[in-house]
Every structure is written in structure tokens, then in C-alpha cells.
Amino acid sequence: MRSLLSFFALVWAVAVSAISTTGDRLLVVLDDVADQSSYSKFLGDLTSSSPCPLSVLRYWPYRGFKLSFETPKSESLSLFHLGERAYDHVILFPSKSKGLGPNLTANLLLQFINANGNILLTLSSGSSTPSSIVSLLAELDIQLPADRTGLVVDHFNYDAASAADQHDVLLLPAPHSIRPDIKDFFGAGAGSDEVLVFPRGVGATLGSGELLMPIVRAPRTAYSYNPKEQGEVVDDLFAAGEQLALAAAFQARNSARFALVGSAELLEDAWFDAEVKTTSGQAAKTFNREFAKRLSGWAFQEIGVLRVNWIEHHLNEVGASNESNPGIYRIKNDVTYTISLSEWSWSSWSTFKVPANDGLQLEFSMLSPFHRLDLALDPSHSTAEAAAYTASFKLPDQHGIFNFKINYKRPFFTNVEEKNTVSVRHMAHDEWPRSYVISGAWPWITGIGATVAAWLAFCALWIYSAPVDQKKKGAKKL
Amino acid sequence: MRFQQQTFASAALLALAVASGLASAAASSWGFDDASLSIAARKGSEGIKEKLNQKTPLAMPVALGSADSLKVALTAKDNGKGKRPHQAFVVLRDQDSGLEAPFPLTVKENGKAVVQISQKDLPAQLLLAEKPLKASVVIASFGSATGLNTPAFEVEIRPDPATPLPNYEKPLRYGKRPEIHHIFRSDPRSPPKVISLFFTLAVAATVPALFIGWALLGANLNHLTKALGAAPLSHASFFGSIVAMEFVFFMYYTSWNLFQTLPVAAVVGVVAALSGTKALGEVQSRRLAGER
Numbered sequence: 140m141r142s143l144l145s146f147f148a149l150v151w152a153v154a155v156s157a158i159s160t161t162g163d164r165l166l167v168v169l170d171d172v173a174d175q176s177s178y179s180k181f182l183g184d185l186t187s188s189s190p191c192p193l194s195v196l197r198y199w200p201y202r203g204f205k206l207s208f209e210t211p212k213s214e215s216l217s218l219f220h221l222g223e224r225a226y227d228h229v230i231l232f233p234s235k236s237k238g239l240g241p242n243l244t245a246n247l248l249l250q251f252i253n254a255n256g257n258i259l260l261t262l263s264s265g266s267s268t269p270s271s272i273v274s275l276l277a278e279l280d281i282q283l284p285a286d287r288t289g290l291v292v293d294h295f296n297y298d299a300a301s302a303a304d305q306h307d308v309l310l311l312p313a314p315h316s317i318r319p320d321i322k323d324f325f326g327a328g329a330g331s332d333e334v335l336v337f338p339r340g341v342g343a344t345l346g347s348g349e350l351l352m353p354i355v356r357a358p359r360t361a362y363s364y365n366p367k368e369q370g371e372v373v374d375d376l377f378a379a380g381e382q383l384a385l386a387a388a389f390q391a392r393n394s395a396r397f398a399l400v401g402s403a404e405l406l407e408d409a410w411f412d413a414e415v416k417t418t419s420g421q422a423a424k425t426f427n428r429e430f431a432k433r434l435s436g437w438a439f440q441e442i443g444v445l446r447v448n449w450i451e452h453h454l455n456e457v458g459a460s461n462e463s464n465p466g467i468y469r470i471k472n473d474v475t476y477t478i479s480l481s482e483w484s485w486s487s488w489s490t491f492k493v494p495a496n497d498g499l500q501l502e503f504s505m506l507s508p509f510h511r512l513d514l515a516l517d518p519s520h521s522t523a524e525a526a527a528y529t530a531s532f533k534l535p536d537q538h539g540i541f542n543f544k545i546n547y548k549r550p551f552f553t554n555v556e557e558k559n560t561v562s563v564r565h566m567a568h569d570e571w572p573r574s575y576v577i578s579g580a581w582p583w584i585t586g587i588g589a590t591v592a593a594w595l596a597f598c599a600l601w602i603y604s605a606p607v608d609q610k611k612k613g614a615k616k617l
Numbered sequence: 618m619r620f621q622q623q624t625f626a627s628a629a630l631l632a633l634a635v636a637s638g639l640a641s642a643a644a645s646s647w648g649f650d651d652a653s654l655s656i657a658a659r660k661g662s663e664g665i666k667e668k669l670n671q672k673t674p675l676a677m678p679v680a681l682g683s684a685d686s687l688k689v690a691l692t693a694k695d696n697g698k699g700k701r702p703h704q705a706f707v708v709l710r711d712q713d714s715g716l717e718a719p720f721p722l723t724v725k726e727n728g729k730a731v732v733q734i735s736q737k738d739l740p741a742q743l744l745l746a747e748k749p750l751k752a753s754v755v756i757a758s759f760g761s762a763t764g765l766n767t768p769a770f771e772v773e774i775r776p777d778p779a780t781p782l783p784n785y786e787k788p789l790r791y792g793k794r795p796e797i798h799h800i801f802r803s804d805p806r807s808p809p810k811v812i813s814l815f816f817t818l819a820v821a822a823t824v825p826a827l828f829i830g831w832a833l834l835g836a837n838l839n840h841l842t843k844a845l846g847a848a849p850l851s852h853a854s855f856f857g858s859i860v861a862m863e864f865v866f867f868m869y870y871t872s873w874n875l876f877q878t879l880p881v882a883a884v885v886g887v888v889a890a891l892s893g894t895k896a897l898g899e900v901q902s903r904r905l906a907g908e909r
Contacts, residue, residue, distance in 0.1 A: 294703075294757030294759070295757065295764050295766065304760055305759060306759055318792070320793060348788070349788065349790055359708075359717060360704075360755055362704060362706070362719070364703075371701070371703070372703070373721055374723075376719060379706065379717075379719040380719060381715075418763070471801070496793075500793065500794065500796075508797050510799055511794060511795070511796050511797040513796065535799040535801070536799075536801050536802055548791045549791050550791060578808075578810045578813045579807035579808050581813045581816075582813060582816035585817045585820045585821050586820050588821075589823055589824045591863050593824060594863075595859065595863065599838065599856065600837075600838070602852070602856065602900055603838045603841040603844055604837050604838060604839065604840065605839035605840045605908065607835035
């Protein structure tokens with residue numbers, strides 16, 4: 140077990156060279172390559188080449204992406220090269236053209252996701268979404284307003300400084316996790332006076348699939364309308380309130396990530412350190428820079444990445460040999476299973492703490508689970524970089540081929556699926572309890588003993604006895 | 618009365634504005650007036666008509682049957698003047714899950730707004746709600762007027778007992794699943810030990826009973842010395858091998874396997890056969906001598 144752990148560490152140290160776990164080649168697709176100056180802080184954070192502690196609370200990590208800038212219709216743009224991905228991540232900024240060109244069709248973007256590439260897509264209410272993007276979002280079960288353009292407004296939560304009349308710059312609280320069992324990746328540590336600014340963005344509605352998760356939901360009084368046609372009255376409402384997702388996440392089954400941000404403007408330099416005013420007149424600072432870092436960090440596999448280091452199961456009975464991961468057990472054996480998990484957070488592996496209210500579960504199953512047990516943290520096998528989780532249980536009294544299954548799929552974490560197959564044999568003929576411990580058998584055993592004793596006595600009597608004295612008997616009779 | 622109150626209110630506001638010297642329109646806010654809620658039953662006589670108040674919601678929930686349609690009519694007012702707001706929704710909220718469904722009101726230029734909601738317009742999650750749905754009115758628009766978002770009434774959904782409810786399955790969400798513990802078959806049980814002990818003693822008691830019976834019939838070992846004198850080795854081996862065979866059975870029962878037992882049994886058997894001819898020959902000689 141120890142040697143296995145060090146072997147894995149060696150292999151991993153050799154293999155990793157980028158800070159994102161899946162690579163550092165980042166493609167940025169813009170209509171006009173000169174536009175990148177308005178996103179200079181966001182892109183600069185992505186390429187940051189040295190650690191820079193700007194504040195005690197936020198430590199800008201070494202992210203070290205290598206950016207390439209292309210326009211959508213450029214001929215040299217190709218997501219694949221000789222069958223392999225040419226880039227590891229793609230950022231798509233809003234484009235005014237109707238289609239994104241032959242190199243970025245919805246099909247190619249989906250192939251990119253299937254090849255473990257990550258995509259960060261930004262939309263804007265100012266330009267209508269290209270048809271290939273709409274097809275891609277439809278494939279992922281994300282719906283955009285009709286006419287592919289919409290504007291999210293909120294007459295109750297807007298920035299009084301810049302959008303006092305139009306109400307199209309939304310002020311949102313820092314996004315905390317929607318469910319209590321999900322780790323708060325995006326809003327943890329935000330100050331109470333910090334707001335997320337969502338200027339002139341598009342809201343989307345998400346399908347009900349399990350791969351989709353909203354990151355930022357619109358406030359309850361917000362709604363989406365088409366500024367060109369619905370300027371006076373909203374006759375056909377697309378969606379309103381918390382059904383509108385302003386930022387959403389999609390994680391494919393191969394753990395490739397797709398993040399959708401409804402407003403590309405929230406990534407602009409102007410909003411990163413802006414001062415905004417709430418409707419009640421309070422000044423607030425924007426949370427956009429930190430949010431952009433965390434959102435891109437999630438999308439590009441810098442946070443929320445899990446790794447299984449080793450799995451070990453063994454027989455946990457008195458007198459059992461010390462063998463790890465045997466291939467065969469017996470029914471009703473006591474078995475202990477341990478799995479070691481690490482979580483990648485920005486630049487290093489650390490112990491993976493299962494979020495509160497959530498549980499890492501082990502399934503012991505043949506065709507369906509016979510046991511589904513919560514694994515508990517095992518400090519004796521945990522290190523500073525890996526946490527071990529263990530469970531001890533009794534194998535079912537059904538023989539067959541069973542699997543130790545770990546199926547840990549959670550929103551925002553990479554999928555962990557591990558399967559170890561073992562045989563479970565039935566009791567051997569000499570493993571049953573002996574008859575002398577079965578109280579119901581005592582009369583029978585006593586019977587055998589009685590028979591043996593009577594037999595031996597009979598033999599002795601028959602060989603060594605003398606007949607009874609006839610004379611005496613005879614005399615009596617007479 | 619209301620007209621007088623309104624003129625008082627606006628006069629007071631104007632006075633305030635003049636007094637403070639502000640030229641701006643000051644805190645204008647949206648509100649609604651002349652609001653009514655009516656439920657028109659398509660079949661049957663009951664229809665409910667209630668007046669809605671901007672300040673206080675209705676005390677009792679109204680019931681919406683399967684063939685009924687709920688109509689909300691109001692006049693949206695900005696600072697007392699009827700105007701068309703951009704956002705005029707009636708939002709129905711499920712108390713348990715927090716899901717909300719907005720129903721936009723159709724608003725005319727003068728601020729008169731109306732909306733009709735029936736059960737078929739509701740999403741399945743709200744139709745299946747256990748508690749009454751809380752309805753609030755949201756009226757707001759662009760500009761500096763503050764919007765209005767107040768609870769107005771509660772509506773209780775009465776599904777049609779004849780038609781089956783829509784089948785709504787909660788979608789799969791990744792998360793912790795319920796624990797499963799295998800229920801083991803119960804171990805084989807023995808009857809109470811008292812019964813076993815009773816019968817054990819009953820069986821064990823037959824042995825002394827047998828010995829006593831034999832003793833009463835005149836059992837004895839009188840020829841033991843004579844037999845051992847005549848053929849000591851044979852008799853010792855023969856009886857010894859009979860006892861040894863029982864011992865082999867006992868060892869097989871407790872610890873030996875068949876491959877250990879069979880050779881030993883074979884040896885004991887051979888000893889029994891060879892010594893037995895001699896020993897039983899001696900018995901035969903005693904029989905022929907008339908001593909048996």
C-alpha cells in the first residue's frame with residue numbers, strides 16, 4: 140500500500156506540468172482580436188506567471204495558461220489536429236456574425252467536449268447569439284429566448300449608478316451553493332458588501348437533466364425581454380425569476396466542463412473594480428474579478444477536480460492473512476474497504492473533504508446494490524495530500540460475483556467511478572458450525588455414544604462371558 | 618372619500634417637495650388600485666369576487682377548481698396616475714419548494730391590467746402542491762419609480778377528482794442516495810436447550826438401563842481370565858482393535874479427514890481380522906468344550 144502510494148506520486152509528478160489538470164492551451168475566440176484589451180485583467184489573470192499575493196484573503200495563483208487568439212471565421216482555427224485536440228480549453232466571446240464559421244460548428248464543439256476539452260461560453264444581450272451556439276446549447280438542454288436575444292432586467296436590484304433608468308445592470312449577491320450538500324466554490328469568502336454585477340446579459344433556462352447546474356440564478360423579480368420587440372410591453376414572457384440562469388454549468392460524463400455566462404461584460408475590466416450603488420443608495424464593491432477567476436477555474440479544471448489514489452480492501456477477521464485486495468471472499472465475511480481521494484485546488488493536490496450533508500458512498504452490488512454504505516474519514520491512512528475513507532461491513536449471504544462500486548457524481552466535482560470485482564464463494568464444507576455446538580443435535584450425538592458404549596459392552600460380554608449356572612436353575616425349577 | 622384622501626396625499630407631497638426645494642419628481646412608486654379577484658366557474662353557480670388591497674393580502678385562500686378560471690384585474694398606478702408598467706406579473710409560489718410561476722398581466726395604456734389563470738396554465742409542480750400557493754403582484758418599470766412586490770392572496774388548487782393527476786417525477790439529481798443494508802437470512806435455530814437436554818438425558822439413560830437389564834439376565838465376565846490365559850495376545854489385540862475402531866470413528870468425527878482416517882481404519886481392520894481368527898478360534902474351542 141505504501142509503495143503503491145509512492146508509485147502513484149512519482150507517476151503524477153512526472154506527468155503534471157500545467158496548473159490546470161487537463162492542460163494549459165487556451166483558445167480565445169473573439170470577433171475582433173483587438174477586443175482583448177477590454178478583458179485585459181481577466182486574461183491577465185489567466186496567464187499570470189508568478190504568484191502574486193495581492194491581498195491576504197485572495198492569493199492569485201500561478202495559472203499559467205498559454206492563450207491563443209483567433210477570430211471565428213479564421214482559416215487557421217482548428218480545434219483538432221491529426222485527431223487530437225489542438226487546445227485544452229476554449230473561451231467563446233460574443234460574436235456579431237450569424238454563424239461561427241465552419242471550424243466552430245456545434246458538432247465540432249461537441250466533439251471537443253467529448254474529447255475532454257472545456258468550454259467557457261459568454262453571451263451578450265447586445266448581439267444575437269450565433270446559430271451554432273444556439274444548436275450547441277440546445278444539445279446541452281439549455282434554452283435561450285426566442286430570436287436568440289434577450290435582456291435580463293430587474294427593477295428592484297439594479298445599479299443606480301450606471302443603469303438608473305434602464306435597470307439592465309443587475310446587482311446580485313455573491314453566488315452561494317443552491318443545495319446544502321454542494322461545496323460553495325463560487326461565493327465562499329465573499330464579503331457582505333460585495334455584489335456580483337451582471338450588466339446587459341442574457342438569461343437562459345436549463346433543462347431538467349442531472350448534468351446541468353445553475354451557478355447564478357436571477358433574482359426573483361428579474362425577467363427577460365426582447366428590447367427590440369418588447370420595449371413597451373412584455374406579451375410573451377420567456378422566463379422570470381429564479382428560472383433564469385445567469386451563469387450555468389454543464390459537466391459531461393467524462394468530466395469535461397462547459398460553463399455558460401450570460402453576460403460577457405461582467406468579465407470586462409470596467410466592472411472588475413467598479414463602484415456600484417444599490418437601489419437603496421448604498422455603495423458596494425464588485426465581486427466580479429474573484430467570480431471570474433473561480434468560474435474560469437472551475438471551467439478549466441483548476442478546482443473541483445478529484446483523483447482516486449488507491450483502493451484497498453481486505454478480510455477483517457481474526458486469524459486472517461494480511462493479503463490486500465484478494466480476488467475471492469466468502470459469504471458473511473467481515474471486510475474493510477478503504478479509498479484514498481485527493482482534490483486539486485488551483486495548484487496542488489490536497490485532502491478531499493466530503494462536504495457536510497453529503498456522503499461518499501460505497502455500493503457492494505451484484506446486479507443491484509446489496510449494501511450502500513457511507514464511508515467515514517480514516518485519519519490513519521490519510522496524508523496531507525490524500526484523504527482516506529473507509530467502511531467495514533459484512534458481506535451478504537448471497538454468493539456470486541460482486542463489485543465494490545464507488546459512484547461519486549456531484550455537481551461541480553469530477554466524476555469518480557471505481558469498480559473492483561471480487562468473487563464471493565459459499566461456505567466450504569468444513570466452515571459450518573460443528574454438530575456438537577448445535578444444541579438440537581445433542582440427543583443424536585448422545586445416541587451415537589450410547590450405541591458405541593452398548594456395542595463395546597456387548598462384544599466384551601459375548602466373548603468373555605460364561606453361561607448362567609444351569610444346575611442352580613434346574614434345581615430351583617425342580 | 619378616496620378621492621379626498623388622494624388629493625390630500627398629493628397636496629401634502631407637493632408641499633413637501635416645494636418645502637425641501639427639490640425639483641425632481643421625488644420618491645414615486647408603483648402601486649395598484651381598483652383590484653379585484655374573481656373566480657368564474659364554468660359549470661355551476663359559485664363565483665367568488667374579492668377586492669384586493671395593495672397593503673394587506675387576503676386573509677383566506679381562494680379555491681381554484683379544475684374548470685374554474687381565476688381572473689385578477691387591477692389598475693397599475695405610478696404615483697396615483699394610471700400608467701402602463703413594463704413588468705406586471707402575478708407570481709404564484711409553491712410554499713414547500715419555493716418554485717414560482719409568473720403570469721404576466723395584459724396592460725392597457727391607462728394602466729388597466731387583467732390576467733386569467735386556470736389550472737391548465739399551471740406547471741405540474743404547482744398543480745401538485747399540498748399547501749395553497751402564495752400569489753404576489755409585481756408591478757415595476759424603467760425609470761426611477763420604485764416597484765411594488767407585495768403578497769396579494771393565496772390560492773388553493775382543487776384538482777378534479779375524476780381526472781388523474783399529472784404524473785410528475787422528480788428529475789434525477791446527483792446527490793447522496795439512501796443507505797441500503799442487506800438483511801441477512803436468519804441463522805438456523807435450534808429448539809430450546811431444555812428440550813434437547815431432556816431428550817439427551819432420556820437417551821443417555823437407556824445405557825445404564827441396558828446394563829442393568831443385562832446384569833439381571835446374568836451377564837458376567839467369568840471367562841476373561843481363562844480366555845486371556847489361553848490366547849492373551851490374540852484376545853488383547855482383537856478387543857483392542859474393536860475399541861480402536863471406535864476411536865478411529867471418534868477421530869474422524871472430531872478432527873481427521875477421510876484421507877487420514879481410511880489408512881488407519883485399514884490397519885485396524887487388518888489387525889482385527891488377523892487377531893480375530895485366533896481369538897474367535899479360542900471362543901470356538903470353549904464352545905466345543907461345552908463351556909458356552
